[in-house]
Amino acid sequence: MSRGTVVITGASSGLGAEMARQFAALGYDLGLCARRTDRLEGLREEIAAAHPGRRVVLRALDVTDDGAVFRVFGEFAAELGSVDRVIVNAGLGKGAALGTGRFDANRQTAMTNFVGALAQVEAALEIFREQGRGHLVVISSMSALRGMRRSMTVYAATKAGVSALAEGVRAEGVPGVDVSVVHPGYIRSEMNERVEQRTRFMVDTRTGVRAMVAAIEKRRAKAYVPAWPWAPIGFLMKRLPLSVVRRLT
Secondary structure, eight states, X not given: OOOOEEEEESTTSHHHHHHHHHHHHTTOEEEEEESOHHHHHHHHHHHHHHOTTOOEEEEEOOTTOHHHHHHHHHHHHHHHSOOOEEEEOOOOOXXXXXXXXXXXXXXXXXXXXXIHHHHHHHHHHHHHHHHTOEEEEEEOOGGGGSOOOGGGHHHHHHHHHHHHHHHHHHXXXXXXXXXXXXXXXXXXXXXXXXXXXXXXXXBOHHHHHHHHHHHHHTTOSEEEESHHHHHHHHHHHTTSOHHHHHHHO
């Protein structure tokens, strides 16, 4: 028997793919979408072998295609029967210091991480309002807590933006809808595979995602994951001068 249905965007690799594995292990049916459908197919085969009873529905999706976001989410609801949880996970880590000639990269990150997330939140809430229930999960970042420098400036701004979107929905108090914002620290993924392996506090994908899934299952309104050391670091980041924050990140 299924525990419910979870839709995950950006599920072809990294945190999204590992969340799919872990939610399947917990007994959830899945709606998975990403641009790279070949990877999604491989992931479905892996999940089917490990958990034969789970349903895994796949769709190709570029979250910057607004119409496609609404269409795909509607298809998930129709095929799965309902959508109990949507995890807004798809994201991009491109970026450059402002004014250095890479507006194209910064714009692409802004459109994917913020405007794309807006479309996902809108589409999810249309379904949840009609159902009268649902759990909206937004994957933010520790970088959302303060302005970041150089190549991280736009990325951090987009993550601050999606955190504010989610908080606004929570403040509205949509009947039957829970809202969670997850702020991952340094978790190894495809997005950061080029980052120095010895980066302080970096954890492997499975360990980091286990902390994310635990927070999501508890429907935490806000979670810094893994809790150690990121909960105390988050407390400090919001209060220390920027000159000190840059040394923590």
